[in-house]
Amino acid sequence: MCAAVFLLSLGVAAYATLWERKFAAFLQDRKGPSRAGPAGLLQPIADGVKMFMKEEIIPNVSNRSLFILGPCLFMVTAVMTSVVIPWAKPMMIGGHMYDLQITDINIGTIYLLGVVSIGVYGIMIGGWASNNKFALLGAVRASSQMISYEIAMGIALIALIISSGGSLSLKDIIEGQDKGFANIVWQPLGFLIFFICALAETNRAPFDLPECETELVGGYHTEYSSMKLGLFLFAEYINMFISSAIMAGFYFGGYNFPFASELYASLGLHEGDWLISLIGFGAYFTKIVLFICLFMWVRWTLPRFRYDQLMNLGWKTLLPLSLLNLALTVVVEYFRGNIHF
Amino acid sequence: MLGYTITQWLFGILSFLAIMFALMVVFTRNPVNSVLYLVLTFFCIAGHYLLLNAQFLAVVHIVVYAGAIMVLFLFIIMLMNLNADTEPRKHIVTRVIAGLVGGVLLFVMVGALKGAEQLQLVHGGSSQIGLVKNLGKVLFSEFLFPFEIASVLLLAALVGAIMIGKRDTNINSKESTN
Numbered sequence: 458m459c460a461a462v463f464l465l466s467l468g469v470a471a472y473a474t475l476w477e478r479k480f481a482a483f484l485q486d487r488k489g490p491s492r493a494g495p496a497g498l499l500q501p502i503a504d505g506v507k508m509f510m511k512e513e514i515i516p517n518v519s520n521r522s523l524f525i526l527g528p529c530l531f532m533v534t535a536v537m538t539s540v541v542i543p544w545a546k547p548m549m550i551g552g553h554m555y556d557l558q559i560t561d562i563n564i565g566t567i568y569l570l571g572v573v574s575i576g577v578y579g580i581m582i583g584g585w586a587s588n589n590k591f592a593l594l595g596a597v598r599a600s601s602q603m604i605s606y607e608i609a610m611g612i613a614l615i616a617l618i619i620s621s622g623g624s625l626s627l628k629d630i631i632e633g634q635d636k637g638f639a640n641i642v643w644q645p646l647g648f649l650i651f652f653i654c655a656l657a658e659t660n661r662a663p664f665d666l667p668e669c670e671t672e673l674v675g676g677y678h679t680e681y682s683s684m685k686l687g688l689f690l691f692a693e694y695i696n697m698f699i700s701s702a703i704m705a706g707f708y709f710g711g712y713n714f715p716f717a718s719e720l721y722a723s724l725g726l727h728e729g730d731w732l733i734s735l736i737g738f739g740a741y742f743t744k745i746v747l748f749i750c751l752f753m754w755v756r757w758t759l760p761r762f763r764y765d766q767l768m769n770l771g772w773k774t775l776l777p778l779s780l781l782n783l784a785l786t787v788v789v790e791y792f793r794g795n796i797h798f
Numbered sequence: 799m800l801g802y803t804i805t806q807w808l809f810g811i812l813s814f815l816a817i818m819f820a821l822m823v824v825f826t827r828n829p830v831n832s833v834l835y836l837v838l839t840f841f842c843i844a845g846h847y848l849l850l851n852a853q854f855l856a857v858v859h860i861v862v863y864a865g866a867i868m869v870l871f872l873f874i875i876m877l878m879n880l881n882a883d884t885e886p887r888k889h890i891v892t893r894v895i896a897g898l899v900g901g902v903l904l905f906v907m908v909g910a911l912k913g914a915e916q917l918q919l920v921h922g923g924s925s926q927i928g929l930v931k932n933l934g935k936v937l938f939s940e941f942l943f944p945f946e947i948a949s950v951l952l953l954a955a956l957v958g959a960i961m962i963g964k965r966d967t968n969i970n971s972k973e974s975t976n
Contacts, residue, residue, distance in 0.1 A: 574865025
């Protein structure tokens, strides 16, 4: 299961790089990469080989061990988030029900927040160890941006947890959307806040100020070359994949979809059939791909923020909005009868 | 293995690592390395929480200390660009006295904790107390008052921090208008 999720994350991230370039080309009326393999399908492999073959340069003035640690840490934390995501309904294999999830810890949501908050160390350590002004500025920007947006994100998540029944386990949150509506119906504002924060946390445009090339050359990865640069760039796509999975799971029902039980009943499937898991996974994966497309659409549509605009948006707009959302959620849930005093 | 259970082995290894990293915090010259060792120390302590079956505390510990406070520490150190070269060298007398005072503090703490294993726990609770559901129930019923006091304290600290931040801008604006 671990290996499957790991390979899935890497595979999706690899092809997301290709899809991003194709998508950008589509939006800009170009063709995009088309030479490596049919319709450019081998491009990610070619890119990977190129990254590995490039000369690796570690600056003499850098702090060598931390310079190497930075990209490793960033990649590890990117992959670690996928541990708590349930990918499909449990499957029956040889008389045993197997959860299609690496582990179902009862604090899954806080675990996610924890790993995300550790993720910034990779950028900070890498940027500082480079011993370069631009890299340092990029690292400082990244850390203050991530801390600012984590707060609004956390409060949006509290509102979500209140309205989805009070469990911190991702499995419970997704299972809770099996009957009735998906959480987006009760948490539209919360979803909007979460989505904006997810853009900021993954350092995607319009929040990609840590690597803003017009001001900072390459930002925190200015001094990196070869596969270390590759790890930084690649981890961004893994982050995008995982945050799409989290949003699809938290707000759009994950592997549930409308009239799922009717469909399963008409196909004559019972609980634990592998086909149910497969269909559920297909539904989840479709939602994830749509979210990845949304990420890319935003990136190639909106211009980059100025840094003061970014901070104003985070502290003066999103934080009060998320508090308002929390208060509204408590009132609504009280009248829905989910909160008792 | 040598008559110890796995939990005891883990406890030993985690304690050893925690103390070693804590010593490294003090002994490394570079402030950035100090902060990173402190982060590792916090991870070891989170491991101890896990051994006590307190998953919620462990993760919150990492989120708050390693994820927020230490990031700010690192942020400030990087921003001020503190290096070993710029570190002021204290006089030898100051260093000896600091060592003595620290040693006495260690002595006091060891003395205070000696025999602690014979004390009876006032709130024994179950081994499940660290799980988020039980912890929340206890916090919001039995220990509601201390919990609220702590939150008021945090609020006061927040307001204080904002006031300190605000005063600076006022002075600046007055200077600029004058």
